Structures are given as C-alpha cells and as structure tokens.
Amino acid sequence: MSNPQPDAAHRAFVEDKARKVREAARLVAALSTEDKNKALEAMARQLRAHQGAILAANAQDMAAGEAAGLGTKLDRLLLTPERLEAMLHEIEQVKNLPDPVGQEIDHRQRPNGLDIRRVRAPLGVVGIIYEARPNVTVDAAALCLKSGNGVVLKGGSDAVHSNRALVAAIRQGLADSRVPPNAVDLLDSIDRGVTAAFLRMRGLIDVIIPRGGKALIEFAVENSLVPVIETGASVVHVYVDAAVNAPMAVEVILNSKTRRVSICNALDTLLLHRDALEAVGDPLAQRLAASQPPVEVRADPAALPVFARHLPQERLKPVNPNEDYDTEFLDYRMAVRVVDSLDEALDHIRRHSLNHTEGVLTDNPQVAERFLREVDAACVMHNASTQFTDGGQFGLGAEIGISTQRLHVRGPFALEGLTTMKWLVRGSGQTRP
Amino acid sequence: MSNPQPDAAHRAFVEDKARKVREAARLVAALSTEDKNKALEAMARQLRAHQGAILAANAQDMAAGEAAGLGTKLDRLLLTPERLEAMLHEIEQVKNLPDPVGQEIDHRQRPNGLDIRRVRAPLGVVGIIYEARPNVTVDAAALCLKSGNGVVLKGGSDAVHSNRALVAAIRQGLADSRVPPNAVDLLDSIDRGVTAAFLRMRGLIDVIIPRGGKALIEFAVENSLVPVIETGASVVHVYVDAAVNAPMAVEVILNSKTRRVSICNALDTLLLHRDALEAVGDPLAQRLAASQPPVEVRADPAALPVFARHLPQERLKPVNPNEDYDTEFLDYRMAVRVVDSLDEALDHIRRHSLNHTEGVLTDNPQVAERFLREVDAACVMHNASTQFTDGGQFGLGAEIGISTQRLHVRGPFALEGLTTMKWLVRGSGQTRP
Numbered sequence: 002m003s004n005p006q007p008d009a010a011h012r013a014f015v016e017d018k019a020r021k022v023r024e025a026a027r028l029v030a031a032l033s034t035e036d037k038n039k040a041l042e043a044m045a046r047q048l049r050a051h052q053g054a055i056l057a058a059n060a061q062d063m064a065a066g067e068a069a070g071l072g073t074k075l076d077r078l079l080l081t082p083e084r085l086e087a088m089l090h091e092i093e094q095v096k097n098l099p100d101p102v103g104q105e106i107d108h109r110q111r112p113n114g115l116d117i118r119r120v121r122a123p124l125g126v127v128g129i130i131y132e133a134r135p136n137v138t139v140d141a142a143a144l145c146l147k148s149g150n151g152v153v154l155k156g157g158s159d160a161v162h163s164n165r166a167l168v169a170a171i172r173q174g175l176a177d178s179r180v181p182p183n184a185v186d187l188l189d190s191i192d193r194g195v196t197a198a199f200l201r202m203r204g205l206i207d208v209i210i211p212r213g214g215k216a217l218i219e220f221a222v223e224n225s226l227v228p229v230i231e232t233g234a235s236v237v238h239v240y241v242d243a244a245v246n247a248p249m250a251v252e253v254i255l256n257s258k259t260r261r262v263s264i265c266n267a268l269d270t271l272l273l274h275r276d277a278l279e280a281v282g283d284p285l286a287q288r289l290a291a292s293q294p295p296v297e298v299r300a301d302p303a304a305l306p307v308f309a310r311h312l313p314q315e316r317l318k319p320v321n322p323n324e325d326y327d328t329e330f331l332d333y334r335m336a337v338r339v340v341d342s343l344d345e346a347l348d349h350i351r352r353h354s355l356n357h358t359e360g361v362l363t364d365n366p367q368v369a370e371r372f373l374r375e376v377d378a379a380c381v382m383h384n385a386s387t388q389f390t391d392g393g394q395f396g397l398g399a400e401i402g403i404s405t406q407r408l409h410v411r412g413p414f415a416l417e418g419l420t421t422m423k424w425l426v427r428g429s430g431q432t433r434p
Numbered sequence: 435m436s437n438p439q440p441d442a443a444h445r446a447f448v449e450d451k452a453r454k455v456r457e458a459a460r461l462v463a464a465l466s467t468e469d470k471n472k473a474l475e476a477m478a479r480q481l482r483a484h485q486g487a488i489l490a491a492n493a494q495d496m497a498a499g500e501a502a503g504l505g506t507k508l509d510r511l512l513l514t515p516e517r518l519e520a521m522l523h524e525i526e527q528v529k530n531l532p533d534p535v536g537q538e539i540d541h542r543q544r545p546n547g548l549d550i551r552r553v554r555a556p557l558g559v560v561g562i563i564y565e566a567r568p569n570v571t572v573d574a575a576a577l578c579l580k581s582g583n584g585v586v587l588k589g590g591s592d593a594v595h596s597n598r599a600l601v602a603a604i605r606q607g608l609a610d611s612r613v614p615p616n617a618v619d620l621l622d623s624i625d626r627g628v629t630a631a632f633l634r635m636r637g638l639i640d641v642i643i644p645r646g647g648k649a650l651i652e653f654a655v656e657n658s659l660v661p662v663i664e665t666g667a668s669v670v671h672v673y674v675d676a677a678v679n680a681p682m683a684v685e686v687i688l689n690s691k692t693r694r695v696s697i698c699n700a701l702d703t704l705l706l707h708r709d710a711l712e713a714v715g716d717p718l719a720q721r722l723a724a725s726q727p728p729v730e731v732r733a734d735p736a737a738l739p740v741f742a743r744h745l746p747q748e749r750l751k752p753v754n755p756n757e758d759y760d761t762e763f764l765d766y767r768m769a770v771r772v773v774d775s776l777d778e779a780l781d782h783i784r785r786h787s788l789n790h791t792e793g794v795l796t797d798n799p800q801v802a803e804r805f806l807r808e809v810d811a812a813c814v815m816h817n818a819s820t821q822f823t824d825g826g827q828f829g830l831g832a833e834i835g836i837s838t839q840r841l842h843v844r845g846p847f848a849l850e851g852l853t854t855m856k857w858l859v860r861g862s863g864q865t866r867p
Contacts (some may be wrong), residue, residue: 103807
C-alpha cells in the first residue's frame with residue numbers, strides 16, 4: 002500500500018469526530034452494566050427497524066462493487082435479512098457476556114494497612130480499521146460499548162453506504178439509551194488521507210485495531226503513531242508422540258485439519274514420531290482420502306510410502322521443505338514430516354511456528370508437560386483439536402480475533418482485551434516514610 | 435530530535451546482535467527459577483570482581499563528559515564503589531522476587547472437559563533505550579533475565595565506555611551460569627543510525643522500552659516499528675472533601691507534596707472543598723511555611739486569604755489557571771483551588787489529569803467510592819499519600835517506571851510487565867463440533 006500523508010482537512014475531519022467520541026466515551030466508562038445492556042438492546046431494535054434503509058444502502062454498494070469488478074469480495078459485502086438477523090444475534094450474545102469493567106484482577110493488603118486492588122477499566126476510544134465487511138461495523142460497536150469504550154470506525158470504502166446506514170441506526174438506538182450517540186462514529190470518507198490522519202490521532206484514539214488481511218495490518222503498523230493491536234497469520238503444528246492413543250490421534254488430527262480449512266487455527270504441518278507412523282499414519286491416510294473433499298498431503302520421504310497406500314497420486318506429493326513448512330495452507334492441504342524425537346519436533350516448531358496454536362498428542366505426561374512449557378505460542382493444546390483456539394470455545398464469548406502479538410493480549414482477543422487496568426488504593430491516612 | 439535513517443551497515447550491526455540475543459533468549463525462557471537466580475548471583479560476583487575496570491572506564495566517560503560540558507548530567511554518569519554496591523543490592527532484590535514465568539493468571543474448566551489455563555511467559559527480547567545512566571544497564575539486565583527475556587541495551591553515548599565495561603562483566607558472569615552470555619548485549623555505538631535501525635527490528639525485538647526524558651520517549655514512539663511501552667509525565671491531584679479528618683488530611687497532603695518533590699507521584703494541585711478550607715487550609719498553610727525548604731503555593735482567590743495568614747509573600751502567588759493547573763511542578767511548589775462539590779473536583783481532574791495518580795481525602799464512603807470509580811488514572815488513592823505509587827510500595831518489587839499508557843501495563847511497571855501470557859489447553863481427545 003502507498004503511504005499517504007494527511008493534510009489539514011483530513012486531520013480536521015478526523016479530529017472533530019474523535020473529540021466527540023472521546024467526550025462521549027468518558028460517560029460510557031462510568032455507566033452501569035444494565036445501562037450498557039439496555040443500549041445494546043436499543044441498538045438492535047433500531048437496526049431491525051432500519052432494515053429497509055440498510056438493505057437499500059447495501060444494494061447501492063453492491064451495484065458499485067459489481068461495476069468495479071470486486072469479484073469474490075462481493076459476498077462479504079452483501080447484506081440480507083438473514084445476515085442482519087445474525088448481527089442482532091451477535092449483539093444479544095455480547096449483551097449476555099459479563100461486564101469486564103470493574104472486575105478485580107488482583108487484591109493485596111500491605112503491611113501498612115493499605116488495601117490495593119487492580120481492576121479492569123475501559124481503554125477509552127478504540128479505532129477499528131477494516132475492509133468491506135459491514136458485519137464488523139455492528140459487532141465492533143457492540144463489543145466496544147459493552148467494555149465501556151467509545152469507538153471510531155473506518156470501514157472499507159466499498160461499504161461506505163452500508164456502513165453509513167448501519168451507524169445511523171446504531172446511533173438512533175443509542176439516542177434511546179444512556180449511552181450518548183456520539184460514542185459510536187464512522188469516518189465515512191473514502192479518502193486514504195483520512196485513514197492516515199486517523200492513525201496519527203495520538204491522545205484522542207487509545208488503540209487501533211486493524212481487522213483484515215496482511216496488507217491492511219502492515220499498513221496500520223507502519224503508519225500508526227497510536228498503539229496497534231494485531232491479529233495475524235499462523236502456521237499450526239501438531240506433534241504426535243510415540244506413546245499415543247492412535248484412534249484419538251486420528252480424530253483430533255482430522256478435526257484440526259478439516260473442520261474448517263480457511264481459519265487460522267487449522268492444522269498445517271503434522272509432525273509424526275517414527276514409532277507412531279504406522280499406527281497413526283496408516284488410518285489417518287485412509288480417513289484423509291475418504292474426507293470430502295479429500296485432503297492433499299505433502300509428505301516427507303519417510304511418510305510418503307505409508308500415505309501412498311491410501312491417497313491417490315494427485316493427492317500426495319513429496320514435501321518441498323523450503324516452502325511447505327512455512328505455508329499457512331488455508332485449504333484442504335497439509336504437510337507431514339516424520340521425526341525421531343520430541344526434541345526434533347520442538348526444533349521444527351521453533352523454526353517454523355508463527356506462535357499462534359501448536360498441539361501435542363501423547364499419553365506420556367512428561368512429553369505433554371515439556372511441550373506445554375517449551376513451545377512459545379499463544380495457545381498450546383494437549384490431546385485436543387487446534388480448532389479450539391477461539392474466544393467462544395475458551396469461554397470468553399465473542400472475539401475480535403486471535404492475537405499473535407505478545408503485548409497486551411495474546412490468543413483469543415475478546416471483551417477483556419478491550420480494557421486496561423486501574424489500581425485502587427484504600428488507606429486510613431498512610432504517609433510514605 | 436532529528437529523524438535519522440539507518441543505512442545497511444547500521445542494520446547489519448543491530449541485526450547481528452539482535453539475532454544472537456534472540457537465540458539465547460529462547461534458552462533463557464525455559465530455565466528454572468533457580469538457574470536464573472544463580473545467573474544473577476554470578477552477574478553480581480563478576481561486577482564486583484571487575485570493579486577496577488568499570489571505574490576506570492567510567493573515569494574515561496567522565497573526562498570526556500567534562501570536556502564536552504555535560505554539566506549537571508555528570509552526576510548521573512558518575513560511578514563510585516558505593517554506587518556499584520547499590521547496583522549489586524538491586525540485583526539481590528530482583529533475585530528475591532518471585533519468578534513471574536509460569537504463574538497462572540486464570541484457570542477454566544469447559545463443559546467438554548477441556549482444562550484451560552492462562553500463564554505468564556517471557557516477552558522474548560526486550561530493547562531498552564536510555565540516557566547516560568549506567569545503573570540502568572545493570573537493573574534492566576537483571577529484571578529482563580529474571581523474567582526469562584533476552585535484552586538488547588542502547589545506552590547514552592556519553593556512557594559508552596562505562597556500559598561496555600559493565601556488560602563485559604555481566605556477560606562474564608553469565609558464562610559461569612546456565613544463561614547464555616548472549617542473552618545480554620549492548621549496542622555500543624554512538625551513531626544515531628544504529629538507534630534508528632534498532633527501532634525498526636520488528637520480529638527480532640519484541641518491545642522497546644525508552645527510559646529517560648520526554649524527548650527520548652517521543653523519539654522512540656515516533657520512529658519505532660516495534661511496540662513501545664512508555665512511562666511518562668503526570669499532573670497529580672488530591673481532592674479534600676468536606677467530610678474529612680483534618681489532621682490526617684494535612685499529614686497526607688504534606689507527605690504527597692514534600693516527601694520527595696522531583697518524582698512523578700508528587701502532588702501538583704490540591705482541590706479543597708470550600709467547607710474544608712478553614713479546617714484543613716489553615717493548619718496546612720502553617721506546615722507548608724514551616725517545611726524545609728518552605729513550599730510555594732499558587733492559590734485561587736478563595737484560598738488566597740487563608741494561606742496568606744501563614745505563608746510569607748514570596749511563597750504565595752495568585753494561581754495562573756491557564757498554566758499552573760497543567761504543570762508538573764517537580765519542585766517545592768503547588769497549586770490550590772477551592773471547589774464547591776465533588777463534581778467540580780472530578781471535572782477539574784478530567785480536564786487537567788495526565789491519568790497517573792489521583793487522590794481523595796474523605797471520611798464519606800460514598801464520595802470515596804465515586805472518586806475511585808470515576809477517576810480515570812493508573813492509580814487512585816483514598817486517604818493515602820500519592821507518593822505510594824511505586825512498585826516496591828505496591829509489593830511488586832523493583833520497577834522500570836510508572837506506565838501512564840493504557841495498553842499492556844498501567845501503573846507500576848515491574849517484573850510482571852516484562853511477561854506476556856500463554857494459554858495451555860489440556861484435553862482427552864476433544865474435537866470441535
């Protein structure tokens with residue numbers, strides 16, 4: 002992407018909105034859970050009431066998108082009555098999550114009698130930059146309000162009419178609640194200078210969250226003066242130990258690979274201990290061949306003959322170690338490598354992992370604990386499908402993504418990640434010596 | 435500060451060191467607490483053994499600094515046998531802190547039997563940029579190693595010989611331990627292009643921590659592609675409610691202002707409820723006048739006559755609201771404003787706070803709880819001196835600073851802030867529906 006410089010008009014446009022959101026956010030931060038939940042209900046009511054206007058605005062975006070040749074991106078842009086209902090269901094789910102604001106993180110009593118608690122507090126104003134997916138408009142607004150924040154949205158220019166209609170409905174809903182309508186606003190400009198100005202609003206925007214592909218995330222990281230929380234790519238490994246329940250391993254591997262192939266927690270490279278190659282590799286090859294659609298395997302020389310027993314020629318290729326081991330396939334495709342030890346598996350993971358999700362399948366508790374301790378990833382799984390990496394599956398509720406960064410939030414990025422902390426100190430007149 | 439661009443040689447110099455530190459950091463991450471503590475002991479032993487070389491190197495920096503006219507900065511650069519002993523004492527304190535790595539943050543059991551724990555894990559490689567204060571070299575190295583990290587140090591160019599000697603001793607100590615010497619390295623260059631290259635080492639450095647003045651922090655934030663953790667400035671308020679124990683209030687205010695005036699948690703603006711003006715203001719004015727050195731007060735029109743009873747003319751001035759209310763005095767000076775209500779105090783704080791430390795003095799629990807809930811600051815104190823904002827006082831041990839940012843760490847930035855988290859999932863073959 003290019004590196005546009007914002008001019009004074011871009012800055013003024015963004016600053017005016019950001020200031021109003023900031024002012025409103027202060028009030029949202031102090032609201033009760035009940036008030037925030039009522040605002041979410043009002044938001045949902047108005048989205049339903051505005052359905053006609055929203056679908057009409059979306060039709061305008063769709064027509065422009067077709068004319069511009071958006072191709073496969075059109076499906077993500079499309080809104081239907083069913084998709085609007087799904088958004089309302091998402092709002093309902095966020096409403097039902099526990100309020101993170103005020104939750105106690107820890108509590109200590111000092112020898113001088115001071116009572117010190119660390120509690121969650123809103124981040125302030127969250128900036129979201131995303132592509133032409135109107136559903137993000139609604140779920141980002143719901144998550145940010147529930148966590149006591151204001152939110153400035155900058156959606157893809159191809160969805161500008163849809164987003165305007167959605168945000169108008171959301172703000173009308175807020176007008177019936179104690180959340181000020183200004184707590185949610187949209188930078189409804191298609192000018193890249195506006196995005197650049199947005200990324201420079203240090204002091205008015207507390208954090209930027211890019212939601213989208215690699216190019217969008219890189220653009221935000223490279224141009225932002227505001228801290229960015231990234232969610233990113235993955236190369237997911239499963240290591241199958243010598244001591245393993247083979248039928249369990251086959252089911253977990255199959256689920257890790259095939260439940261959904263297009264998501265970031267899907268298995269990419271299977272590391273099979275040589276002593277498990279026959280017991281796990283053979284039945285696995287059968288199941289991969291029978292899977293619909295069948296899974297293509299890129300096998301190393303040791304694994305090749307075992308997988309060749311069941312997989313047709315067009316579904317089995319020799320692995321290209323320089324490429325396949327570093328590929329996030331996002332498809333019905335996986336790499337298989339045979340290793341002679343846990344150390345060899347750990348070494349492979351160290352060199353190829355993007356530190357997202359890694360799994361071990363073993364009945365040996367020492368192997369499991371070493372893997373859990375030594376593997377450096379956001380989520381490390383023992384005897385469980387890698388596809389469990391998900392806010393809902395972890396019991397955290399709706400998520401913004403899976404954070405592969407190390408600061409602030411790592412792994413499922415849910416409501417709690419939209420808060421900061423605050424130390425509350427209660428004394429009885431203590432002075433410091 | 436200027437905005438230097440790194441060239442290929444700068445990048446190669448930094449990248450070579452950063453890669454070696456990263457390789458070593460992987461091993462440090464997996465070490466036991468005992469191994470890390472033994473490394474800290476070995477580090478301290480070698481610093482003591484190298485005392486002669488370290489003092490000689492420091493003398494070289496001091497001579498150059500005098501020739502260059504460093505002035506008051508020379509005192510921070512100076513090393514003496516006593517100051518070296520203080521550093522060793524600091525290492526000892528870090529050794530005695532509990533190891534944060536592996537500590538459980540939370541634990542949940544899912545309906546499908548999955549056991550999900552979130553534990554602390556090292557950040558990886560920490561980059562520290564600081565000024566000509568050689569003590570930072572030692573305490574940053576100790577804190578980073580104890581938290582399982584590698585560290586790349588970039589000290590001020592005026593301290594380059596001192597830092598070389600210190601890091602040589604530290605690395606020689608590590609050679610006697612299970613921590614690889616490469617876990618600590620110094621960018622011993624005085625070229626600004628090296629600093630610029632350092633700030634761009636995304637993927638090799640996980641976080642940059644600037645330790646120093648405002649200009650240094652701004653330079654890091656504006657030029658870094660690596661996430662930066664800032665510690666910053668403050669304007670500290672204390673609000674004295676109508677319902678207050680006056681003698682307690684006087685002691686706490688005095689301590690908040692005068693215990694040390696040059697630190698970020700010292701009181702700047704006192705907000706006195708009109709009904710407490712006589713009971714608190716009068717004895718406070720006496721004590722401020724008698725304090726050594728006496729404190730200068732910038733009072734609003736309502737407070738002026740009360741403070742004029744005791745403070746000599748040269749110590750009492752009418753407040754300049756456009757300036758004094760936004761000043762971090764860092765001196766024997768404070769502003770006083772009379773307010774008519776808690777709301778007026780909260781509004782003042784909202785407009786002037788830098789969200790560091792704010793205090794309320796009251797016997798009314800409703801007032802205290804509202805203040806604790808509504809004030810948006812890293813640390814909020816009830817009936818306690820603002821000078822308690824400190825890692826040691828909070829029971830967290832040695833700190834890197836007080837974070838006024840909202841992401842990752844807020845308030846005392848101690849050992850825990852040098853870790854990230856990791857989710858450990860233990861199953862028995864669960865697959866995701």
